[in-house]
Amino acid sequence: MSGHKEAPELVFRGRVGVWYQAVCVAIAVVAAILALQTTLPVFVPVLALVVGAVLLVPLVVRNRVELYGDRLEVFFGWSHVVVPYAHVRGVAPLAGGAGQFTGHLCTTEFGGLFIEAPEDGDVAVCVSDNDALASELRRRAGLSESVEGRED
Helix, strand or coil: CCCCCCCCCEEEEECECHHHHHHHHHHHHHHHHHHHCCCCCCHHHHHHHHHHHHHHHHHHHCEEEEECCCEEEEEECCEEEEEEHHHCCEEEECCCCHHHCCCEEECECCCCEEEECCCCCCEEECECCHHHHHHHHHHHHCECCCCCCECC
16 A cells, blocks of 8 residues: 555635634633633633644644545544545535535635535535636536536
């Protein structure tokens, strides 16, 4: 097995919503308040910071979509989703309705993209340039720009 990893052709960095940043700050503030309590053991605020870092930081650091010749890969926190372009059936703005229920919710932003790939579990993402990602995915998957589904 080779240790060489294929380099992505395009990388789209994920966006982090303001609400998510507020959650991160709130956890840090709670840990700081706990640290000021003289009656608590020192491990309590340290534990709060560690748990917050383990749960929240990966979503900021590992938040991107990589496009390869035959597939897209989504890195979001601890998850890694691989979807071949042949499985993509549609790309649309994320509305969050019942028709866009997804197996992979890989976004901390409300204005993202819904990638319909029933075989792999639909994916919701939000990147720095959603329009460019949508256009590129439609092109690579052979989808029509005007119609959300696959061309016949």
